[in-house]
Amino acid sequence: MTTHQSGSLRSITQAAPKSLLNCSQAAPLHCCTGLRELDATFEHKKPYFIMHEADEDRGGMPLLVLGKDFESVRPEAAAKLFSDSTPIITWHRVQDYQLMSLRMIAELVVHEMPGYSDLKQPPKLFLRGNILSKSFRFKVKPTVYVSANNPGAMEMADEIHGKYGTVGLTISRQMPPEFAAYDISNMQPEEDEASADYSPGNMRHLLLSTASTTCTHMLLYLCKETFVGDAGRRLAHEIREANRMSLRIVMVHECDPDKNGCPFAQFFRTTPEDLISGGLYGAIANALHQEPHRQISLASLAVSFGAVESKSTLAGKLRQTYSRPRRCESKGSLTQVVEVTAPAGLPSFSV
Amino acid sequence: MLWQIWSSAQDQVAVIKRALGLLLPGIIVFLDVDDLEEIDLIEEYVQASQCMLLMASKGYFFSRNCA
Numbered sequence: 001m002t003t004h005q006s007g008s009l010r011s012i013t014q015a016a017p018k019s020l021l022n023c024s025q026a027a028p029l030h031c032c033t034g035l036r037e038l039d040a041t042f043e044h045k046k047p048y049f050i051m052h053e054a055d056e057d058r059g060g061m062p063l064l065v066l067g068k069d070f071e072s073v074r075p076e077a078a079a080k081l082f083s084d085s086t087p088i089i090t091w092h093r094v095q096d097y098q099l100m101s102l103r104m105i106a107e108l109v110v111h112e113m114p115g116y117s118d119l120k121q122p123p124k125l126f127l128r129g130n131i132l133s134k135s136f137r138f139k140v141k142p143t144v145y146v147s148a149n150n151p152g153a154m155e156m157a158d159e160i161h162g163k164y165g166t167v168g169l170t171i172s173r174q175m176p177p178e179f180a181a182y183d184i185s186n187m188q189p190e191e192d193e194a195s196a197d198y199s200p201g202n203m204r205h206l207l208l209s210t211a212s213t214t215c216t217h218m219l220l221y222l223c224k225e226t227f228v229g230d231a232g233r234r235l236a237h238e239i240r241e242a243n244r245m246s247l248r249i250v251m252v253h254e255c256d257p258d259k260n261g262c263p264f265a266q267f268f269r270t271t272p273e274d275l276i277s278g279g280l281y282g283a284i285a286n287a288l289h290q291e292p293h294r295q296i297s298l299a300s301l302a303v304s305f306g307a308v309e310s311k312s313t314l315a316g317k318l319r320q321t322y323s324r325p326r327r328c329e330s331k332g333s334l335t336q337v338v339e340v341t342a343p344a345g346l347p348s349f350s351v
Numbered sequence: 352m353l354w355q356i357w358s359s360a361q362d363q364v365a366v367i368k369r370a371l372g373l374l375l376p377g378i379i380v381f382l383d384v385d386d387l388e389e390i391d392l393i394e395e396y397v398q399a400s401q402c403m404l405l406m407a408s409k410g411y412f413f414s415r416n417c418a
Contacts (some may be wrong), residue, residue: 036384038398038405047401051367053408061409081405091363091406102370105404109375112402127374169410 038077047112051105063088090289096131096296097289102125104292131299136307141168144305145176145215145247149234152260153221156252156288157245163295164302176215179241182234195297217305218242220251222285224259228268236272243278250304251285256294360408367404 041048053060063082071078089104103125111122126133146157157171165171220226220239227236242249254261264285268276286304290299299307361384368380381400387393397403 036393037397037403040394041403043394044398046403048403048405051404051406053360053363053406056409061407061410062408064408066407091367093363098370102367102374105367106371106374109371109378109402239412 027073035074038081040079042080047108048081048215049089049108050081051089051091054090055093056263058093070224090293092289092293094287095268096300098294099127099130099134100293100296103130122205131189131296134217134299135241135310136164136167136302137310138168138306139308140216140306141170142305143170143214144250145172145174145218145242147218147235147238148173149231149238150219151225151228151231152223152254153219156221156254157219160298160301160305163298164305164307167307169302169305172215175238176241176245176247178245179238182237215247217248217250220249220252221254222267223262224262224266225260226267227272232270233258234286236275239275239280249280249283250301251281251283252288252297252301256288256290258290261288268318360406364406367406 020193040046052063052066054062067078067082070081087104087108089101091101092098107122107125110116110125111119116123144157146153148154154173155172159171161171218239226232239249253264271280286297286301288294288301364382365385368382368385371378371380381396385394
């Protein structure tokens with residue numbers, strides 16, 4: 001990891017106090033040692049930041065609950081610790097997300113170093129291999145069907161289209177014409193649907209007898225309201241039709257509680273049995289996390305829609321821009337590639 | 352039970368310590384389970400640190416017994 005600031009990081013860290021970063025964990029604040037650490041942090045006006053374990057299956061808890069717990073013990077200290085100015089970073093275990101969490105810690109730590117502490121904002125760090133520093137393109141431009149019976153899916157589609165629309169991702173809100181119309185009176189009994197064969201082999205066979213759709217994918221946005229009520233039944237019907245057409249279903253699991261996110265286990269209670277037994281959840285759903293990690297989720301989702309890393313890097317783009325016209329012409333096909341840049345609000349990477 | 356939850360976070364903080372050592376060569380990370388030699392010197396350890404990272408997980412802020 002390097003910074004865009006001049007100077008040797010190694011020499012700075014060696015000149016730092018006895019320890020640059022003090023990780024407080026083993027002594028939680030219900031024990032006197034933890035409280036002493038915190039009191040000493042406040043007393044010596046040491047900068048502090050919080051790494052939040054959000055995964056409730058691994059000892060995590062909502063931050064609000066953690067804050068209330070501590071407030072019941074030490075209201076003044078809790079107000080200080082959880083003030084708006086305290087940087088709070090969510091910890092993740094999946095590599096790309098974890099790298100972002102680590103990079104954010106590193107930026108905060110570097111910001112406390114002599115030579116960087118005068119900066120208003122933490123310096124932006126570049127991490128090799130970071131998915132957000134990659135540019136994507138689509139070899140085959142995807143057209144994604146988004147159902148009106150899938151609550152929240154339209155908004156989600158707008159999000160991904162806002163980022164990858166320029167490189168060829170198209171969103172279709174119109175049901176593919178090959179889908180059979182949903183008619184409750186003509187629906188098969190539930191037992192028949194449950195016994196229907198939606199296996200990929202059978203789907204391929206059925207596809208031969210149907211017209212091909214213009215859509216390449218169907219987006220299935222999974223949140224609290226998915227598969228609920230009449231819209232849920234209609235959505236289930238559309239998924240059966242997508243399976244019948246061998247239309248690839250790309251699932252997105254909303255993890256942001258502010259956007260109706262819920263644990264994945266809920267979908268095993270709300271999804272029609274025939275879809276579960278037909279292997280709907282055999283594929284891995286793309287987790288959609290809160291910002292700033294959400295940008296990684298969107299990049300991963302683009303990969304699910306067929307995005308591949310563009311060989312055209314920032315340095316390559318600059319070379320291409322300033323190279324002689326003859327060389328540009330010889331690589332005319334590359335001019336079709338449109339680079340995607342990180343959206344506003346995210347760190348602007350520096351090399 | 353609390354201890355097990357605790358261990359989960361302990362494991363992750365060890366991951367953070369190791370990763371930061373790789374990402375920021377030369378950084379010195381004090382992790383109490385690794386580096387605490389004398390419990391009476393906690394305030395001095397904090398004073399010698401440049402910044403504090405607090406891993407907030409279940410049980411961290413729980414009891415009022417010692418408050």
